[in-house]
Amino acid sequence: MRDPFTNHSFLVTKENKGRGKNVSNRHLTRREFLKLCGTGCCALSVAQLFGLPNTLRAQRPQKGLIKTKLSPYFTSLGGGRIQCELCPRRCLVPKGERGFCRVRENRDGQYYSLVYGNPCAIHLDPIEKKPFFHVLPATTSFSIATAGCNFRCKFCQNWEISQAFPEDVYNYEVPPEIMVTKAKEMGAHSVAYTYVEPVIFYEYMVDIGYFVKKAGLLNVMHSNGFINPDPLRDLCKVLDAANIDLKGFTEKFYRELCDGELNPVLETLKTLKQEKIHVEITNLVIPTKNDDMAVVKTMCLWVNKELGADTPIHFSRFYPLYKLRNLPPTPVSTLEKARAVALSSGLEYVYIGNVPGHEGENTFCPRCKKMIIQRIGYMIGEMHLEKGKCAYCGKPIPGIWM
Ligand code: SF4
Numbered sequence: 001m002r003d004p005f006t007n008h009s010f011l012v013t014k015e016n017k018g019r020g021k022n023v024s025n026r027h028l029t030r031r032e033f034l035k036l037c038g039t040g041c042c043a044l045s046v047a048q049l050f051g052l053p054n055t056l057r058a059q060r061p062q063k064g065l066i067k068t069k070l071s072p073y074f075t076s077l078g079g080g081r082i083q084c085e086l087c088p089r090r091c092l093v094p095k096g097e098r099g100f101c102r103v104r105e106n107r108d109g110q111y112y113s114l115v116y117g118n119p120c121a122i123h124l125d126p127i128e129k130k131p132f133f134h135v136l137p138a139t140t141s142f143s144i145a146t147a148g149c150n151f152r153c154k155f156c157q158n159w160e161i162s163q164a165f166p167e168d169v170y171n172y173e174v175p176p177e178i179m180v181t182k183a184k185e186m187g188a189h190s191v192a193y194t195y196v197e198p199v200i201f202y203e204y205m206v207d208i209g210y211f212v213k214k215a216g217l218l219n220v221m222h223s224n225g226f227i228n229p230d231p232l233r234d235l236c237k238v239l240d241a242a243n244i245d246l247k248g249f250t251e252k253f254y255r256e257l258c259d260g261e262l263n264p265v266l267e268t269l270k271t272l273k274q275e276k277i278h279v280e281i282t283n284l285v286i287p288t289k290n291d292d293m294a295v296v297k298t299m300c301l302w303v304n305k306e307l308g309a310d311t312p313i314h315f316s317r318f319y320p321l322y323k324l325r326n327l328p329p330t331p332v333s334t335l336e337k338a339r340a341v342a343l344s345s346g347l348e349y350v351y352i353g354n355v356p357g358h359e360g361e362n363t364f365c366p367r368c369k370k371m372i373i374q375r376i377g378y379m380i381g382e383m384h385l386e387k388g389k390c391a392y393c394g395k396p397i398p399g400i401w402m
Pocket residue numbers: 084085086087088089090091098099100101102104149150199200
């Protein structure tokens with residue numbers, strides 16, 4: 001049996017339960033830093049330690065567990081046919097059939113989510129792993145996913161669940177309010193909707209989101225940004241931060257490698273900014289596919305103009321998997337070039353991802369140029385922030401800080 005907890009797990013110990021509570025706005029001692037590195041780098045299945053609440057303690061993930069909820073975003077077309085209005089794909093779905101994302105079904109002319117309350121992945125992760133570098137550093141995020149996706153990326157890291165039907169994976173039964181209880185018990189400061197495209201479990205995400213806000217935690221999402229404006233604006237009522245994959249900057253890239261479209265993603269980014277949601281961007285740099293520095297330059301200039309120079313951007317290293325196993329990992333020098341291009345385009349917070357220990361993981365103050373957050377992989381070393389400002393020169397740093 002495939003255990004849905006085995007990917008990307010993070011050791012839950014007394015030490016890192018409530019990780020980060022006492023590390024903001026000051027330096028870690030060397031001993032504290034090494035202790036954090038030690039615990040964070042160990043990988044142990046959360047399933048072994050998950051300790052579900054009383055109501056769920058005896059629960060085992062079940063294959064074929066489906067929970068449904070009526071979607072608020074569809075139009076009846078007559079004759080039992082419907083059109084989904086959740087994402088720009090706008091699937092036309094006859095009676096008894098499903099949309100492209102595999103998790104929405106037309107039952108007698110009504111459109112249902114099939115993943116409301118049945119996640120297949122639940123992990124306690126460092127928030128840096130999402131990645132969010134400007135949201136509560138050194139805290140943990142209770143991270144969840146269901147099966148399904150509205151893209152078909154050939155380089156997907158989580159294709160085993162993103163390209164699956166909900167019947168084909170092992171699911172837990174976790175109602176929204178229980179998810180929040182567990183997140184709090186585990187000392188998480190946020191709940192993250194991640195691993196697959198969270199838009200496809202929209203109803204579940206929004207309902208969890210309301211409980212999360214009530215409990216005083218943050219809602220954070222890592223998304224492909226492929227969502228229609230109305231559901232996005234509704235989601236923004238509970239959302240605090242979004243990391244949006246800007247996978248490339250040409251329609252050709254989106255069409256050929258993702259079976260998606262670029263333009264709606266750009267609209268999502270603009271809407272999130274208008275709604276005052278904290279936004280970070282991830283660009284996975286894939287050799288020969290989207291590593292043309294002229295295109296990277298065009299993308300960075302667009303980000304600067306439309307979203308602002310203070311939008312953090314992560315250039316992430318590709319490793320060969322799924323349908324692009326024939327390509328090599330991204331050379332670090334390519335990521336460094338992309339970072340240099342972004343900085344020369346005026347972007348102020350430019351990161352290199354998936355290269356632990358690289359200087360490009362750190363945050364530098366754009367005004368005094370001093371390092372204000374030191375990172376090694378997902379671990380935080382030094383922090384020189386005071387109430388969201390550079391401790392050296394007082395410049396406000398965008399983000400959500402303790
Ligand atoms: S959310 Fe799913 S069913 Fe709806 S339009 Fe997008 S891919 Fe199609």
